[in-house]
Amino acid sequence: MFKRVSIIALFAVLMVFSGFTQANAQDGKALFQANCASCHNPVKDATGPALQGITGRAPSTEWIHKWVRNSAALIASGDKHANEIYNKWNKTAMTAFPSLKDEEIDAIVKYVEEYKVPVEAKPEAGGTTKEADNTWIYVLVTIILAILALILIRINKGLHKVANTEQGIPNTKDVPLKRNKVFIAITGILVLILAGYWMVNGGVEMGRQQNYMPKQPIFYSHKVHAGVNQINCQYCHAGVNDSRQAMIPSTNVCMNCHKQISEYTGEQLFDHEGNKVDGTAQIQELYKYAGWDAAKKDYKRDAQGKIQATPIKWTKIHNLADFVYFNHSQHVNVGKVQCQTCHGPIQEMDEVKQFESLSMGWCINCHRETKVDFKNNNYYSIFEKYHQEIKDGKRDGVTEAELGGLECQKCHY
Incomplete structure (x- = not known):
């Protein structure tokens, strides 16, 4: 018998996701992440039920296909299992997906059934994932070599004087560097060149923010979202195709996924200074801004029923001069320019910085x-x-x- 813990809206696939990601029919993981992850988790209940074990709960594979394509018709036909699902999950209707192919549904089911909770990667003792900076080694080696060169020059001069004395050749008196006209002239020219370069470069770079990486109110990793989970940039930055602005997503866009993703189970996160970041704690910070009660799985509301949410005050990173016009849609929609062209390898960044000079x-x-x-x-x-x-x-x-x-x-x- 089809048990109570069942399949509401098997793969309540948000169409907003399916429009963004083209996935191979056999790529169950990609299909699940693109279409199902906002409402379902393979191993725990969320907006919809946990999906693992679905093949043992559903009457048949053909029944699953019918449910996904048109659950309302299945319920209206008086199907017992369909009505049990509908009633258990507060009579929440599932969107019909008549265009979803059998092999696509089967690929998702296969992925869900084989899914295993990822084990958090443990960094080695005392180590971090931050790349080591060896600049100081090169500086130290350069200083040591410069000192050795000066010592060898002094030794060479001393030996030269000794040789002249042995041969009866008079030694010329060394002119101190501070009185050497050639040295003074060369030094003066170099100082003028360096000072000019510093002033001109400072003027040219004024107002630019290359490598600018401000601290954000919430540690948001593009590497986790756009890289590991392959969330399309345009899901969050929805204006990039039709507007001058790419748009910063509102909190409710984040909550489309995080209503059910309440803990971080991926690899250990680090900030750019090498400090460990608690991913689950960052999700809890999101809940505070969104006014979400994770225990009740509902928004906190005041006496008038208004959601008690607060906008997240993200710090803008990429700034152009006020007299410069830039249109995202012109570049992305018309010119087919990839995000990485201007923003760098954004899918590899835990913390975003301005990659190019712009x-x-x-x-x-x-x-x-x-x-x-x-x-x-x-x-x-x-x-x-x-x-x-x-x-x-x-x-x-x-x-x-x-x-x-x-x-x-x-x-x-």
Whole structure:
């Protein structure tokens, strides 16, 4: 008999996820993470029930396929098992997914049944995952070599004087460095060059924030989310395709997943200074901002029923000058530019920093060197000359610079 602990909304697949991730039908893990993880956990109840053991609870594989594709029709038909599920989970209707293929459902079921809770990686005693910085070793070796060179020069001069004395050749008196005109001239020129470089470079770099890594109110690891779990950037930064701004996700976007993911079970996290970070404690911080009661699995509300939530005050990292216009949708949607082009290997960062300088020269060089997605892009259909040249084999692509990407008014208005 189909037990009470059952399959509500087997794979209550949020369509917002499925639109972002293209996964192979046999890749159960990718399908689960893209479609199911926001409501289900393989081994514990969340918004929906734990899914592991589903093959032993469901009447048949064909029944699972019917339930996923149209649970409402199965309930309306009077199916006993379907109605038990519906009633147990507060009559929460499941969205129908008629386009989900049998092999995709089977791949997810296989992944869920074989899922094992990951064991937290234990770092070696006294060690961290932070890469060692050996700069001080090079500095020390350089200083030692410089001292040895000075000693050898002095020894060479001493031996030279002894040799001259033995041969009866008079020794010339050494001129102190502070009175040596050649030394003074060379030193003066070097000081002027270095001072000029320092002043010009300081002026050029003014307002830039390359490698800027502020501390955030919550330790959010892009490596865990975008890297390990392969969450598409556009799920959180939903405006990147249609807006000038990429948008910082609101707390409720985080809670789509973290209503059921209440603890961190991955590898040990470290901040950029090598200090251990408690991932579960960071999730609890999110709950405080969201006003979520993990025990009751519901939001905390005041007397009027309003959710007691507080916006997270994230610190902005990437800042452009006020007179610079940049449009994310123009680059991502039209130009097909990958996030990593500007933001660096974001999927490898536990703490985000400004990877590139984002200077005018950097942007201009990109426009000069990068070929846009031109051939099959309706946005560039008016450039008939370039399309014809590509057909005739006279060129293999078009850069943004050739499309007016170096015009001042493109970025300054």
